[in-house]
Amino acid sequence: MDMKINIAGVELDNPIIAASGTYGFGHEYNEFYDISEIGAISVKGLTKSPRAGNPPPRITETIGGILNSVGLQNPGVDAFIKEEIPFLRKHRCKIIANMAGNTFEDYCEMAEKLSAADVDMLEMNISCPNVKAGGAAFGTNPDTVLAITKAVRTYAKKPLIVKLSPNVADITETAKAAEAGGADALSLINTLTGMAIDINTRRPILANVVGGLSGPCVKPVALRMVYQVHQAVKLPIIGMGGISNGDDAVEFLLAGSTAISVGTANFTDPYACLKIRDGIKTYMEKHQIKTVRELTGGLIVESK
Amino acid sequence: MSYQDYSCQICSQQEIAPNIIACCLENAHLAKNAKPGQFLHIQCGDPASMPLRRPISICDVNGDELTIIYEVKGRGTKALREQTGKVQVLGPLGNGFLVDNSLYKRPAVIGGGIGTYPLYLLTKQLTNASVYLGFRNQSVVTLEQEFCQVAEKVTITTDDGSYGVSGFAITQLEEDHKKEVFDIVYACGPKPMLRAVQAFAEKTGVPCQLSLEERMGCGIGACLTCNCETHEEGSAHYKHVCKNGPVFWSQEVVL
Structure with missing residues (x-):
């Protein structure tokens, strides 16, 4: 069975990508299985300088989902290049460097540094809802998405993925802007902004008051957005949002994803990435599909 | 490969005080490797509804059996209280207490x-x-x-x-x-x-x-959610209860 996929010239052994922020730099999950088994890892969001992140509590659960407000705790792009790439490179999985910034210059500087480093793709996170530095201010306005993608494009010598925010009125507008700005691929969705309140203390549960919602409860929203974006642009799509099993993943592929990312499900089941990969294979066997690429955009919508 | 997700038999669940449940789990590997202060990360109820596991400290070990004692408080512990048969358990996780009877006499x-x-x-x-x-x-x-x-x-x-x-x-x-x-x-x-x-x-x-305890995600140090403050500056300002703890030297952390 052929599970290989290609995004902007980069070949992945299979369409499973560990979603940024849920998988660190791969060390922990490599204690459960060889991380070479998955297609790629989108590493923890990197910033120009090291960041401490938000105070606790940073996580809470809701029905069918979680809210997080980590706030981009990370060792900074330089430490990533020096200390994390050598470990990741020992494995077959492709490395996607996820970048978050405060300014156009932050993104451009990181794109330049990471282009010179041994990573396979760059992912521009302009949609982190938890910090001002997460770029959410850039990610919600199509004009700004166009401008920042153009700017970063000139520094990015590797395939550039733009990660889109779902916290917009029309995601096809930001998707088209990223395409026009020169993005090679799109990833969606980032988390939906939400909150939770402790009624006994009358205080928000998250120290950051609001956080990003993910997990099975966001799946229908994410799937709809992938479907819409697939209609609107020609770029390959990395689809994500609540994927917990092979069937969920197949839905995202049919809606137009070339690859899929697994995030929250890693917390529920540390083997989620492998089980989802095998679940896709089971589906392909059952339906006698030879290559996973055939599934992308294979949704049939009957016209009335 | 130092981690595994174990399927553990629930041997018994007994209410030892109002809403305080002593739960006995059977797993030879976990029992053999458990150190005082370490915890288990337990899938409670339907994972599609409750995506997060619940971290619960190990109370006792006897042979192949471990005892955890928890308070029925939220959705997760309510679901665990009702659970019979097997549960999925990651563990033993975290750094436990330092036991050195020759160094510490009192x-x-x-x-x-x-x-x-x-x-x-x-x-x-x-x-x-x-x-x-x-x-x-x-x-x-x-x-x-x-x-x-x-x-x-x-x-x-x-x-x-x-x-x-x-x-x-x-x-x-x-x-x-x-x-x-x-x-x-x-x-x-x-x-x-x-x-x-x-x-x-x-x-x-x-x-x-x-x-220490904190609301926790992955339980293994990947998601960086269960943070506690330290005296360090920069990106090391926060340590993580699941991986660096749950047991810390008192001078390391700011409470």
Whole structure:
């Protein structure tokens, strides 16, 4: 069975990508299985300088989902290049460097540094809802998405993925802007902004008051957005949002994803990435599909 | 590959005080490797509805069986209370307490409420422990006999004076320290208690280990959600309860 996929010239052994922020730099999950088994890892969001992140509590659960407000705790792009790439490179999985910034210059500087480093793709996170530095201010306005993608494009010598925010009125507008700005691929969705309140203390549960919602409860929203974006642009799509099993993943592929990312499900089941990969294979066997690429955009919508 | 997700048989669940459940799990690997202060990350109920596991400290180990004791509080623990058959368990996770009976001859162990349970396995492994257990009131005083069998001395306090000594456990510990001079203190309990223990350790210079808890995601150090503040600056400002802890030296953390 052929599970290989290609995004902007980069070949992945299979369409499973560990979603940024849920998988660190791969060390922990490599204690459960060889991380070479998955297609790629989108590493923890990197910033120009090291960041401490938000105070606790940073996580809470809701029905069918979680809210997080980590706030981009990370060792900074330089430490990533020096200390994390050598470990990741020992494995077959492709490395996607996820970048978050405060300014156009932050993104451009990181794109330049990471282009010179041994990573396979760059992912521009302009949609982190938890910090001002997460770029959410850039990610919600199509004009700004166009401008920042153009700017970063000139520094990015590797395939550039733009990660889109779902916290917009029309995601096809930001998707088209990223395409026009020169993005090679799109990833969606980032988390939906939400909150939770402790009624006994009358205080928000998250120290950051609001956080990003993910997990099975966001799946229908994410799937709809992938479907819409697939209609609107020609770029390959990395689809994500609540994927917990092979069937969920197949839905995202049919809606137009070339690859899929697994995030929250890693917390529920540390083997989620492998089980989802095998679940896709089971589906392909059952339906006698030879290559996973055939599934992308294979949704049939009957016209009335 | 040092981690695995184990399918564990629930042998029994028993309510030992109102809403306090002692749950016995069977797994030879977990039982063999469990150290005092470590925890299990347990899938409670339907994972599609409850995507996060619940971290619960190990209370005791006997043969192939482990005991955890938890309070039924939210959706997760309510679901666990109803669970029979098998549960998925990651563990044993985190760094436990340092047990060194040749280095520390006069250990004091102090716990409050549900924070007393992880201290049982610790006390069992210490040779000469003075144990101080604080509870809200008589109805939730638990494991007194069990602690008495493995400790040198056990002092129970209740906030309302309905059982044992009235007041806080730390007051009794401080009082005894004047005569007995402890050479290490281990603590687990609510934050105000841990702050008082930390202040005691700072004042007296007695080495002290604190077991912390925080809302947790992955349980293995990948998601960076269960953070606690340290005196470090920059990206090392926060450590993580799941991987760096749950047991920390008291001078490492800001409570």
